[in-house]
Amino acid sequence: MPFLLRxxxxxxxxxxxxxxxxxxLPRLMPGDPVQLMFASAGNAMSPENLQALKLTFGFVDAPxxxxxxxxxxxxxxxxxxxxxxxxxxxxxxLLGRAxxxxxxxxxxxxxxxxxxxxxxxxxxxxxxxxxFDVTVSVGxxxxxxxxxxxxxxxxxFVFGFTLGWFPSGYxxxxxxxxxxxxxxxxxxLYHAVLPMLTLCTVLTGGFVxxxxxxxxxxxxxxxxxxAQAKGLSDRRVMLWYxxxxxxxPTVSSLAIALGMVLGGSLVTEVVYNYPGLGNVLYxxxxxxxxxxxxxxxxxxxxxMLVANFIVxxxxxxxxxxxxxx
Amino acid sequence: MTxxxxxxxxNRKAMVGFALIALIVxxxxxxxxxxxxxxxxxxxxxxxxxxxxxxxxxxxLGQDVLSRLLWxxxxxxxxxxxxxxxxxxxxxxxxxxxGYSGGRTDDVVSFLTNMVLVVPNLPLLLVLAxxxxxxxxxxxxxxxxxxxxxxxxxxxxAETLSVRQKDFVKSAEMMGEPRWRIMAVEIxxxxxxxxxxxFIGSVVFAVIxxxxxxxxxxxxxxxxxxxxxxxxxxxxxALAVGAWWDILTPCFALALLGIGLSLLxxxxxxxxxPRLRTGGRLGRWSAxxxxxxxxx
Numbered sequence: 001m002p003f004l005l006r007x008x009x010x011x012x013x014x015x016x017x018x019x020x021x022x023x024x025l026p027r028l029m030p031g032d033p034v035q036l037m038f039a040s041a042g043n044a045m046s047p048e049n050l051q052a053l054k055l056t057f058g059f060v061d062a063p064x065x066x067x068x069x070x071x072x073x074x075x076x077x078x079x080x081x082x083x084x085x086x087x088x089x090x091x092x093x094l095l096g097r098a099x100x101x102x103x104x105x106x107x108x109x110x111x112x113x114x115x116x117x118x119x120x121x122x123x124x125x126x127x128x129x130x131x132f133d134v135t136v137s138v139g140x141x142x143x144x145x146x147x148x149x150x151x152x153x154x155x156x157f158v159f160g161f162t163l164g165w166f167p168s169g170y171x172x173x174x175x176x177x178x179x180x181x182x183x184x185x186x187x188x189l190y191h192a193v194l195p196m197l198t199l200c201t202v203l204t205g206g207f208v209x210x211x212x213x214x215x216x217x218x219x220x221x222x223x224x225x226x227a228q229a230k231g232l233s234d235r236r237v238m239l240w241y242x243x244x245x246x247x248x249p250t251v252s253s254l255a256i257a258l259g260m261v262l263g264g265s266l267v268t269e270v271v272y273n274y275p276g277l278g279n280v281l282y283x284x285x286x287x288x289x290x291x292x293x294x295x296x297x298x299x300x301x302x303x304m305l306v307a308n309f310i311v312x313x314x315x316x317x318x319x320x321x322x323x324x325x
Numbered sequence: 326m327t328x329x330x331x332x333x334x335x336n337r338k339a340m341v342g343f344a345l346i347a348l349i350v351x352x353x354x355x356x357x358x359x360x361x362x363x364x365x366x367x368x369x370x371x372x373x374x375x376x377x378x379x380x381x382x383x384x385x386l387g388q389d390v391l392s393r394l395l396w397x398x399x400x401x402x403x404x405x406x407x408x409x410x411x412x413x414x415x416x417x418x419x420x421x422x423x424g425y426s427g428g429r430t431d432d433v434v435s436f437l438t439n440m441v442l443v444v445p446n447l448p449l450l451l452v453l454a455x456x457x458x459x460x461x462x463x464x465x466x467x468x469x470x471x472x473x474x475x476x477x478x479x480x481x482x483a484e485t486l487s488v489r490q491k492d493f494v495k496s497a498e499m500m501g502e503p504r505w506r507i508m509a510v511e512i513x514x515x516x517x518x519x520x521x522x523x524f525i526g527s528v529v530f531a532v533i534x535x536x537x538x539x540x541x542x543x544x545x546x547x548x549x550x551x552x553x554x555x556x557x558x559x560x561x562x563a564l565a566v567g568a569w570w571d572i573l574t575p576c577f578a579l580a581l582l583g584i585g586l587s588l589l590x591x592x593x594x595x596x597x598x599p600r601l602r603t604g605g606r607l608g609r610w611s612a613x614x615x616x617x618x619x620x621x
Contacts, residue, residue: 014443021449025456137591141338145587147533149540149555150576153564157573161564168565266447267537271559281448285455286542293455300448308443 007312011305018301022294023058023071034059037290038084049087053291056081075298081291085284091295094280099299102276105192106265109199110254116200117207118250122243124208125215126234136208143205152198152271159194166194169273195272199265207250215246248318251311332596339592345585349578353398360392364549368392372561372568382570384554385561390574393554397575400550401582404466404535409528411470413477416527417520420481421508425489434478441475450534454543461545465538469531477523481516488515518593525590529583536579551575 026033034054054060056079058071074081080091120140124133143151160168170191218224219242227237269278277296284292333339352359361380362368367387368379375382381390423434453468454460460468488494489512497511513520538544539552546553558572 010439011443014440017440018444018449021452025452029456141587141591142584145529145583146580147536147583149537150580150583153555153559153572153576157564157569161567161569267540270541281451282541285451288455290455293452297448297452300445301443304445305443 003316004309004312007309011309014305015298015301018297019072019075020068022297023068026057026290027064049082053081057291080295080298083284083289083292085287085289085292091291094292095277095295095299098275098277098280099303101274102265102269102278105195105199105269105274105276109196109203109265112196113200113203114207114250114254117204118211118243118247120204121208121211122215122238122246125212125219125246126238126242128212128216133212137212140205140208140212143201144209148198148202149267149271151201152195152268155194155198155201156271159197167191168194170275191274195265195268195274198268198271202268210250211243211246214249215242218242218246248315251314251318254311333592336592336596338588338595342585342588342590342592345581346589349398349582349585350402352395353402356395356399360389360395362389362392364388364392364396365547372563372566372571374568375570381574382568384557384571385563385568386557390554390570393549394551394574394578397550397554398578400462400548401532401535401552401579404462404469404550405528405532405582407463408466408469408473408531408535409524411466412473412527412531413520413524415470415474416477416523417481417513417516419474419478421485421512421516423478424482424485425504425508425512431482434482438475438478438482441472442479446473447534447537450538451541451543454538459545460538460543462535462548462550465535465544466531469534473527473530473534477527480519480523484516484519485512488512491515518596521593522590525586525593529586529590532579532582532586536575551579 026037037057038050038053055070056074058067058069058074060067060070062070078092080095083089083091083094086094117140120136124136127133156168159165167190224237224241227241232241265276266278266281268274269276270282273279277299280292281296283289284296333343365388368389369383369387371383371385371387373379373383373387379389379391381394384390384393419434419438423431423438426434449472450468453472454465457464457468494507494511497507502511535544535550536552536555539548539550540555540559542556544550544553544556546556552575554575555572558568558575561568561571563569563571
């Protein structure tokens with residue numbers, strides 16, 4: 001399928017851009033790039049280990065293009081170097097552990113917000129100008145325009161500290177051992193409530209606005225009038241004629257939302273001390289653990305590209321016109 | 326343009342948003358007169374709750390929260406509007422250039438735009454800022470400007486494509502006007518509502534992102550801004566020790582600025598696309614709020 005093939009090539013190019021930024025950034029900074037990148041290593045690392053780490057990042061005695069190829073080779077073989085802060089631990093392993101938490105938290109929050117936001121947006125558009133519409137629209141504006149940091153902190157303050165209903169940090173009670181026991185799973189769910197509430201607040205508004213705007217633009221279409229003229233019930237016209245068609249462009253905003261949720265979940269995880277990618281990144285920034293920071297960019301870019309690709313595929317499935325193009 | 330302004334004057338969302346922003350701008354400008362203390366100096370004991378001496382309490386370091394809030398407004402606004410202007414300028418130039426030129430130029434511009442759009446913005450910013458060390462507000466504004474123009478470029482390009490087909494552009498071409506003049510004088514004025522939406526959206530984005538970067542510890546901890554206030558308060562575990570004033574004050578300010586800008590943005594959007602309007606019913610909504618207040 002040429003359309004999808006084109007997209008795949010494009011995503012590969014985009015990934016290469018991220019890798020190239022990683023490669024050139026330390027070399028563009030004033031001063032010695034090796035010194036800059038591994039300054040925080042101090043005496044913690046033996047010279048041999050440091051040498052191996054340098055090799056991973058392409059710091060070899062060779063012309064720049066050869067250094068670049070060395071770095072790309074490390075990435076392609078899945079070697080992102082080792083964390084300086086948690087020294088012998090490879091970056092891929094550190095991030096691999098964290099991504100499970102982020103993916104679970106983020107995935108659920110995105111799906112819930114998408115469903116809720118689209119439904120609210122559809123109803124708001126259907127009754128546009130009514131009380132429901134105004135309440136939902138203004139609420140959505142407020143929710144989207146308040147920074148995720150602020151939402152996280154306020155939710156934490158109200159439900160975590162003032163009311164004390166939910167724990168204020170960690171993904172599970174530290175006293176429990178990770179296991180598939182009812183106690184542990186229950187604790188994980190209990191700890192996920194506040195981060196989830198925060199993420200859903202941040203995300204839902206965006207979906208409401210997109211859905212409402214798409215749908216309002218569709219409501220004047222002939223097939224809507226036709227469906228109403230046929231005497232179909234309001235709910236049927238709203239959901240099966242208008243909302244169904246308005247959903248298509250929303251799917252593309254789902255991809256953008258996924259990119260944003262990476263950002264949103266970053267600060268949320270930091271605020272709730274949640275062991276996901278965001279928190280790992282935060283710790284890495286504080287310790288200037290550059291291999292981890294760079295690895296994050298690659299992982300997050302890759303995730304974003306995969307999400308985009310899934311959206312592309314679903315587009316082809318949902319919109320038959322693309323198959324012929 | 327006048328229609329846009331007239332529309333804004335009659336739109337309640339726009340007026341509320343405008344009032345909020347005006348309030349923050351005035352407070353920021355008057356900071357030297359309004360602020361009771363030097364924002365950086367120790368002016369009381371650490372983490373004092375709000376009192377008559379310190380209306381919004383003190384920080385962990387004993388600085389006056391109100392003074393820091395007022396002075397910090399300057400930084401947040403300056404970064405927001407500066408970066409917003411930069412983002413809009415780059416995006417508009419790229420969009421018009423690509424949309425009007427077509428051919429090879431357009432291919433390059435579109436490719437660049439799509440590329441920047443799929444590389445997630447925040448991690449990229451974090452990597453950049455991490456290598457720059459402690460980024461001052463100006464550096465943050467610059468990085469934001471050069472990494473976040475893609476959305477605006479895409480929208481502007483799409484709109485340029487439709488304006489390009491209009492008769493007045495054709496006639497300008499026939500008369501042999503230079504290309505830069507056609508783009509700047511014939512096409513640009515017709516894109517003003519798009520550029521306006523892009524600008525306000527970019528300011529919101531810049532304000533939020535600056536605060537986020539600083540909160541994550543990538544800013545200059547000596548700077549006085551709302552993001553740095555959050556960073557210091559979080560570092561001092563303000564919520565855990567019960568010093569809510571330290572952390573909720575910048576939160577409230579950021580939320581207010583974000584809401585004000587977004588209301589303005591939605592209003593411009595509604596005026597450019599009248600079908601989206603919620604109309605005078607917002608009055609009913611505010612009446613409802615008032616009724617609720619009465620009961621409380």
